[in-house]
Amino acid sequence: MRRWLMVFLLALAGSFGGQTLHADEAVPLADNELTEKRLVAISSELRCLVCQNESLAGSHAELANDLRREIRTLIEDGRSDAEIMEFMVSRYGDFVRYRPPLKGTTLLLWFGPGVLFIVGLAALVLYLRRRDRAIEETPLSADEQRQAEALLQDKDSRQGLS
Template sequence: MRACLMLLLLAVLKLHMPLLHAGEARPLAADEPTEKRLIAISSELRCLVCQNESLAGSHAELANDLRREIRTLIQDGRSDAEIMEFMVSRYGDFVRYRPPLKGTTLLLWFGPGLLFVAGLTALLLYLRRRDRTISDPPLSADEQGRAEALLQEQNSRQGPA
């Protein structure tokens, strides 16, 4: 019975094997240079729906629309810089993976580093303050005398070693 199931499974896999092999994707545009430019431009842009995925790799409906728009701009003869400027003017600097360094993007560029330095400073201050509160003040003369008396009493109970 087990052998029959294995043979049946192998037969089903053999029938579906051609379906499992992925072929090369067909370009969406008629000419290959347009597709190469589209991929190069869209890989520099952020998907506005996914936000952590490039426009080239996203399967969102908006990403498809934006790629179609970029393809139209390429076919209209626009340069890569003009297409980027069009996208930025429409969606803001957020659409670019590497936004330009200017006043409105300073926090975006330097914010993580500043946050790290602030966190490290806060941690060091906390540790110093904790060490100061944990350290014991020296014993007074009366406390020192009582401690010695207790130690001598304990040693006398234990006897000679």
């Protein structure tokens, strides 16, 4: 079955042998090149709500296409960049911006990662200090000391053999 499938696919590919495909230059979606440049500038400042880690300009999601179409319409209606940004923020919140403004509701977005890093680092330092104190405060008993020495001697003897 696989062999017949391969033969069929090779025959199909051979039938296109003389034809080559060429890519044409992408045509801007807006008639005005200035409109297209403004669209790219604005959409690169906005986050794709589907992808969340990709700009609206670089996203291929359907929602991103719809939002770019909406921005293009607003540009053609004569809205300024600030008005378009305000429209998007009023509709989708500050999360849609890659650089949200510094205000009470976005403090966690701005300082949350740094605070979490500092708290995690402090917790690690405290844990390591407590562990070191626990090791220093509880020395090995005589029996444990003999076992450790035996293990070290056994390790040395094995290294001498190899």
